[in-house]
Amino acid sequence: MKNAQGAWTRSGIDEGELHAFVDGRLTGERRAAVLAHLLLHSGDRERVEAYRRQLAGLARIRAGLDRYGEGFAPELQRALVERIAGARRHQRWLRLCSLGLAAGLLFGIGVWTVREWAIPSSRLVANVFEPDFPAPEFPFGDAFGREERRVDGDREHSLAWFASHLRDQTLEIPDLRELGLVPVGGQVLDRARTPAVRLAWSDGQGGIIDLYVGVVASDADQAFTMVGDSRVALHWRRGRLVFALVGPAGSPHLLQAVQSVLRGIDKPAGRAVPAGEAGRAAEEPRPIRAVVEPEAGANPPALERPAPSAPAVEPATVKGAVPAKTL
């Protein structure tokens, strides 16, 4: 330890610690060490006592001059008070502004979060209907985009042709009459990547609901897409069959049709219907089962007059439209 002349004492207490002890700034272990040191070193003890007397004297002076500034330079004191008070007001104002800004931000974030969770709005619908699902995986090409309006195609021939492309697959056409939907036509989708047909129902008020059915080999999953601004398409797949139901967004008929179609699809495969009876698909639900392999390179028949945007395939070129032997 250093003594007052700067030397270190043998007990490891330095001069700084002695003064820290005098000033009451030591606690615990170090304070105890200094106390022990002072018990053994009378010279340091006397110094410490003298330093404490100095402190006591200064404390008396301080206490006696506690309000020594009273009445001193009042103008200067007043000016200083104004400066400090002004600065603190400014700081308080800034703090309030910061708090207000933070509160506003929190409120905004809260409102935004609540809206995000609460609204069953078109935005959420859009999120659902414009998913990452790969709608292009479905084989219907740009049929939806072409806004097909022709619904007077030959439904029976469409189904017959489609059935010819099925292989050990049963398709049950739903009966939507109970929903007030009347079958109004069918169409072979000649631009589809795979065999696909479109079946149309009318709700009697100008609304058309289309069921697109195709055959795929991939494992495409269910998806929704928007068709234009007002129509929605529900795609789904069962086995090698792939479907798309398209209708006015928000239409109760469409939702009911979806349920009905899904019920029909999920039912166990029913009796095979002969191809010749395929035309009655509009009247009653019945399974279609393809038992004939399609001919290689067969072109789909155009069972209706093609829409302007969908060039027709000449009936004369239609081949392979072989009716199913048993349906």
Add this chain to the structure above:
Amino acid sequence: MPWDPKSDEVTASSISEADRRCEPTSSRTVDEEVLEHVSALRRYALLLIGDPDEADDLVQETLVRVIAQTRSWKQVRDLRAYLFTTLHNVFVDGHRRRRVRPSEVPIETVIADLLAPPRQQDWMELRDLVAALRLLPKEQREVVLLVGLEGMSYLEAANVLQVPLGTVMSRLSRGREALRRLVSQGGAARLRVVK
């Protein structure tokens, strides 16, 4: 574990009541706070310089400089330290310009007059202490007063005086020891006079 002077934070139990009054609290008005700081500046200057008029001039000049030159009060975190630092700078500048003239009235007499009449023994001790303070080198006197009179931590004193912490510790040690010897000699001299 060795003691670290940088960690010489005053513990709650070691803060005197006078120390507590110096801490800015929301319960004090700004007027009271300023009065306390001006009182501290004035008594510190009085004991530092030893001449009441010179001390008051120093405090006035300090206040003028603080009021006139402080552009951004936002940066003033510790008002007491800021005022004392300014006073130190003004004091150093003034010390270079002029020599403090010797006071016509001894400072120990001034202090004794200012304080409430103490007992005879206390009065003599105080007079010896104040007289001894005047004999200390200015640098040591500053540290002894900032720590002993104003209750600043070693780190605060170092910041006010703009010197390293080790320098503060060294000056404190030498100043207190010199003060002890001076007071002791003064007492012996008094005894000789009495005899």
